[in-house]
Amino acid sequence: MQRRSFLAALGAAPFGLTLTDVMAATPDPWAAGFAAARAQTPWLAGYQGVGADMPTRALKVGGVFPPALRGAFYRNGPARHEIGGMRYHHLFDGDGMIQRYDISDQGVTHRGVFVRTDKFIADTTAGRPLRATFGTANPEMEPVASPDSINVANTSLVMHGDEMLALWEGGSATRVDPDSLRTLGVQTWRDDYKGMPFSAHPKVEPDGTLWNFGVSSAAGLLTVYCVGADGALKRVESIKVPDVAMVHDFAVTQRHLVFLLPPFVYDVERSHAGMSFLDSHVWRPELGMRVLVLDKDDVTRMRWLALPAGFVFHLGNAWSSPDGQEIHLDYIRSDDASVVTTSLRELMRGQIRPSPGARLTQVQLNLRTGRAEQFSTDHVAEFPKIDTRRTAQRHRALFMVAHTAPSSDGGPQALHAFDTIMRVDIDSGQTEQYRFGHRTLVEEHVFVPASASAREGEGWLIGTVFDVDAGCTKLTAFDAQHVAAGPIATASLNGVAPLGLHGLFRAA
Numbered sequence: 001m002q003r004r005s006f007l008a009a010l011g012a013a014p015f016g017l018t019l020t021d022v023m024a025a026t027p028d029p030w031a032a033g034f035a036a037a038r039a040q041t042p043w044l045a046g047y048q049g050v051g052a053d054m055p056t057r058a059l060k061v062g063g064v065f066p067p068a069l070r071g072a073f074y075r076n077g078p079a080r081h082e083i084g085g086m087r088y089h090h091l092f093d094g095d096g097m098i099q100r101y102d103i104s105d106q107g108v109t110h111r112g113v114f115v116r117t118d119k120f121i122a123d124t125t126a127g128r129p130l131r132a133t134f135g136t137a138n139p140e141m142e143p144v145a146s147p148d149s150i151n152v153a154n155t156s157l158v159m160h161g162d163e164m165l166a167l168w169e170g171g172s173a174t175r176v177d178p179d180s181l182r183t184l185g186v187q188t189w190r191d192d193y194k195g196m197p198f199s200a201h202p203k204v205e206p207d208g209t210l211w212n213f214g215v216s217s218a219a220g221l222l223t224v225y226c227v228g229a230d231g232a233l234k235r236v237e238s239i240k241v242p243d244v245a246m247v248h249d250f251a252v253t254q255r256h257l258v259f260l261l262p263p264f265v266y267d268v269e270r271s272h273a274g275m276s277f278l279d280s281h282v283w284r285p286e287l288g289m290r291v292l293v294l295d296k297d298d299v300t301r302m303r304w305l306a307l308p309a310g311f312v313f314h315l316g317n318a319w320s321s322p323d324g325q326e327i328h329l330d331y332i333r334s335d336d337a338s339v340v341t342t343s344l345r346e347l348m349r350g351q352i353r354p355s356p357g358a359r360l361t362q363v364q365l366n367l368r369t370g371r372a373e374q375f376s377t378d379h380v381a382e383f384p385k386i387d388t389r390r391t392a393q394r395h396r397a398l399f400m401v402a403h404t405a406p407s408s409d410g411g412p413q414a415l416h417a418f419d420t421i422m423r424v425d426i427d428s429g430q431t432e433q434y435r436f437g438h439r440t441l442v443e444e445h446v447f448v449p450a451s452a453s454a455r456e457g458e459g460w461l462i463g464t465v466f467d468v469d470a471g472c473t474k475l476t477a478f479d480a481q482h483v484a485a486g487p488i489a490t491a492s493l494n495g496v497a498p499l500g501l502h503g504l505f506r507a508a
Contacts, residue, residue, distance in 0.1 A: 030349045031087035037350020043417075043468045044350055046441060046499035049081030049094060054112035054497065063489035065103050065477055066460060068450055071508040072178070073462050073475065075099040075443075076166055077500020078154040080114065081348065084128035090135025090278060091344040095120045096154030096166055098181050099497055101475050104508070108475060108491035112498075113181035115153040115166050115174055122149075134170075135345055137276035147171035147195045148186055155200035156502035160210050161231015163187075167200040169215070169248065170277075178506060189225060189233045196223055196238075200502070201249040201314070205392050209234075211252050211296075213259070217266040217277075220244045222292075224257065224299045237299055241292070246281055246337075251318035251329050252392045257294040258318050258329060258365070262311045263287035264337045278345075283337055285309035291365060291372055293327070305365055305372040311337040313358075316384035319394040325367045330398060330426065332382050333361040333374075357403060358382055360424065379431070380404075381422060383444035383502075387456045397457030398424045399447055399480065405438035418442040421461065423483045432483045441466040441499065447480060448505050457481065462505055466496060473497040 038044045078094025081087055088094060099112040114120055119131040132141050132150045144150055151171035158165050158173075165173035165187060172186035172195055188194045197214030204210045208229025215222055216238070223238040245261040252258070263284045271280040289307040311334040318329035339355040346353040357380035364373045381400040401418035419440055422433040436442055445463030461478040475491040 028086050030089060031082055031085055033349035033351070034087055035350075041350065042471070043439075043441060043466070045468075045471070045496045046466045047081065047091070047347060048496075049498055050079055050097070050112070051082070053114060054097075054099070054110070056109050056111040057494065059101075059108040059110055059475065059491035059493055061108055061489065061491045063477075063487065065108070065489045065491075066450075068448055068507070069103055069460055069462060069477055069489075069505070070105070071103060072506045073101040073103065073446075073503060074157050074164075074178075074506065075101075075464060075497075075500040075503040076153075076155060076157045077498060077502070078152065079112065079498040079500070080120075083123055084126075086129050087348060088129070088133055088136050089276075089345055089348055090133070091347055092154070092278075092340075093133035093136050093152070093348075094154060094498075095123070095152050096168070097498060097500075098157065098166060098176060099500065100181060101491070103475075103491075110475075110491075110493055110497070111181070115176065116183035117151045117153050117174060118148060119150055119152060133276070135276050135278040137274060137279065139274060147197065151186075154501070157504050158202050158204070158210075159504060159506055160202075160204065160208075160227065161229070163231055167198065167202075169199055170197050171195060173198045189227070190236060193223070193236055198225065199248070199250075202227075203250070203252045203391055204388065205252065206389055211257060213247070213250055213257070215244060215247050217244055217246075217280075218268060218271065220266075222247075222259070224294065226296075239294075239300060239302070243284070243287060245290075246340075248313045249315045249331075251315045251331075252296075253318050253320040253324070253327055254392055255296055255320060255324040256327065257296060257299070258315075258327060259292040259294075260307070260312050260315070260331060261290040261292060262337065263289065263309050264311060278341065281337075283341075285336075291363075293365065293367065303367055303370075305370055307363070307372050307374055310335060311339070311358075314382065314384055316398050317386045317391060317395050319392060327363075327365040327367070328394075329363045329365075330384065331361055331363065332358045332384060332400075333376060334358040360384070360398075360400065362426070377424075377429075379422065379424065382418065385445065385447055387447050387449060387459070389449065390456055395456065396425055396427050397447075397480070398426055399445060399461060399483075400424065401442045401444060401463075402433065404433070404435050421445055421463075421478060421483055423457075423480065434478070434483050434486050436465060436467075439468045441468070443499060444502055445476070445478070446503060446505055448507075463503070464497070464500075466499060467492075471496065 079097030080095040175184035202212035291305040295301040316330035
């Protein structure tokens with residue numbers, strides 16, 4: 001029933017069709033604008049995109065990757081930003097590519113393979129953008145047949161129940177072979193939920209239980225999934241949410257699921273007018289940042305709390321008091337949604353439109369009194385990561401990429417790109433950081449424990465950076481307890497890989 005109402009609402013919300021042959025023959029101003037800016041701005045190479053899979057290549061290694069990092073590091077992100085001379089209008093529109101870095105005693109290799117979604121195949125066959133996207137609306141684009149007809153599988157990855165899933169906000173998870181990177185097809189958890197959104201930030205608890213959600217904007221539904229450690233669905237349920245917002249991430253405690261709903265809400269009338277999915281959202285600060293707390297045992301038991309208006313992509317972790325009535329969480333807060341509505345859109349034509357820096361923010365929720373309080377730090381940061389063995393439990397170590405360079409040089413830092421790896425002690429507030437410099441764009445780094453019995457935060461950080469002056473992407477590894485000492489090992493690609501979003505490490 002929920003799936004039928006979702007599909008009916010989706011069908012009533014056109015995204016548009018592709019370019020006609022006449023339009024395709026006309027030079028695309030976005031592609032031309034990006035090309036002109038790229039010629040003058042070397043760091044835009046990270047957003048150029050690629051048109052084909054990237055073959056296996058050996059990297060130049062410096063230092064020594066520790067034994068705990070023997071295995072594969074994966075990245076997912078939008079990588080095909082142009083098709084047939086037409087450039088997408090938003091960073092989040094590009095087709096997903098999984099990049100795999102293999103680390104062994106013989107060295108480090110890299111390869112990248114596009115996820116062969118239905119959309120990727122259809123657009124490739126047509127030689128132009130045939131299907132709808134998150135931020136590009138075109139009156140000639142094909143009507144949406146189903147959520148998975150526009151699935152780009154470009155946001156993150158999860159390994160669960162011996163399967164790798166490539167994730168995107170608006171549709172099914174896509175099964176991928178972790179060794180060959182071959183696309184295996186969409187994951188259907190239950191027939192009546194086929195094609196329902198399965199979001200990009202599932203949380204896996206220490207016992208292996210996976211929680212996730214999906215937002216069906218046109219239908220006003222929030223769907224909650226609970227998947228066992230063996231990969232089998234335990235339960236799924238959808239609930240109605242008023243003024244449904246753009247929600248990218250959430251948090252879990254031992255008793256609850258916690259959602260921060262920014263006042264960036266879906267307006268079906270804008271969608272009916274032919275606007276893109278992104279532009280079908282409106283900023284309504286009078287709503288504030290609504291906090292929705294669901295009981296894990298019965299997700300229909302909802303509690304609402306309120307924080308000041310703000311925007312959020314990512315949360316770090318959450319934990320609760322022994323009685324479950326006080327919840328603590330950390331998230332990255334922006335004053336508004338301009339990073340997604342403006343900065344990441346204009347970037348696709350090579351224009352710099354800075355947005356307010358997002359800051360690490362700590363929240364306390366009191367379910368007894370209904371009171372919510374928050375404190376924002378001075379750390380301009382993103383992509384918060386924890387030692388995932390502490391998911392839903394009290395944690396101290398939080399790892400982030402941070403922005404510490406001045407924004408006056410007109411370079412990538414003017415966009416609040418990130419130049420620093422930072423470790424924060426949540427209890428004391430103390431930080432330790434390593435700054436690469438303003439000519440390096442730092443991507444998400446994930447934590448890998450030194451061993452199964454290692455203490456919290458004892459292990460390694462692994463991730464990627466784009467060294468603009470060297471003109472190459474580098475895989476970097478840090479001792480997570482001595483971040484300020486800098487990378488203990490690097491592996492340099494002969495060229496630039498597309499800048500991505502999220503990743504994971506899989507031990508050999």
